[in-house]
Amino acid sequence: MYDYNPVALKDLPLVAYVRLKVADNSSPDVVARFSIDGGGEVYGPVVLRGVDFAAANQYQEFALPFTYKGNSPFLIFQFWRTGTTEVFIDAVTIFTAPQPIADTVTLTIPGGNYRGQGVWVRYTDGTTFTPFREVMTVPVQPASIVALAQVAAGPPMPLIVTSPCVRANWQVVQTEPWLNGVAEDGIMRLGINHNGLTAGTYNGAITFAAPNEMQVTIPVQLRVVEQLFVTYTPLVLR
Numbered sequence: 001m002y003d004y005n006p007v008a009l010k011d012l013p014l015v016a017y018v019r020l021k022v023a024d025n026s027s028p029d030v031v032a033r034f035s036i037d038g039g040g041e042v043y044g045p046v047v048l049r050g051v052d053f054a055a056a057n058q059y060q061e062f063a064l065p066f067t068y069k070g071n072s073p074f075l076i077f078q079f080w081r082t083g084t085t086e087v088f089i090d091a092v093t094i095f096t097a098p099q100p101i102a103d104t105v106t107l108t109i110p111g112g113n114y115r116g117q118g119v120w121v122r123y124t125d126g127t128t129f130t131p132f133r134e135v136m137t138v139p140v141q142p143a144s145i146v147a148l149a150q151v152a153a154g155p156p157m158p159l160i161v162t163s164p165c166v167r168a169n170w171q172v173v174q175t176e177p178w179l180n181g182v183a184e185d186g187i188m189r190l191g192i193n194h195n196g197l198t199a200g201t202y203n204g205a206i207t208f209a210a211p212n213e214m215q216v217t218i219p220v221q222l223r224v225v226e227q228l229f230v231t232y233t234p235l236v237l238r
């Protein structure tokens with residue numbers, strides 16, 4: 001039995017992934033069970049037979065969804081062994097409930113308790129899981145760009161996006177035909193070539209990537225107009 005005080009996780013749908021292995025996976029009988037006391041409500045038990053393990057002496061994960069209710073200061077995991085087969089417990093990893101990702105997703109830190117240690121995710125198709133990996137949380141300013149260009153006129157001035165994480169060795173890995181960019185230390189210079197574009201609104205993005213797979217995507221909206229007019233606001237000195 002293990003306990004922990006996950007106050008920030010109260011009322012949040014979670015999934016515990018429990019890594020277990022058995023010395024003999026040939027038995028059709030029950031060899032192990034585990035449950036979770038989520039602060040006043042018990043989830044499970046998950047009942048495992050020897051044949052539920054793909055191989056002997058090989059760790060395998062089993063998932064148990066739960067919600068920590070907060071009626072107790074502890075989150076309790078309980079394990080039982082049945083029969084003579086040895087059962088080994090390696091680790092319990094807790095993730096938030098799976099969520100579908102079509103394009104991009106904004107992660108909400110449970111309880112707002114982000115401590116600068118990174119955000120770890122894993123991907124699944126419902127059957128298999130990828131290894132844990134850290135998602136990139138790269139601050140950029142501005143977070144998105146709107147640019148104006150005039151038909152048959154020269155391109156707008158280069159646009160500057162700042163980020164303390166970006167280095168000169170970052171490369172553009174995805175962009176639009178009318179958009180280009182280059183990375184320098186701490187900044188990304190974006191250039192627009194609207195030659196051949198008719199008047200209208202064009203939505204796109206540009207993605208810069210580091211050699212270690214860290215990347216940042218900047219949404220860009222280009223508005224091409226027939227004519228741009230320059231106006232000047234009055235300056236009042238007192």
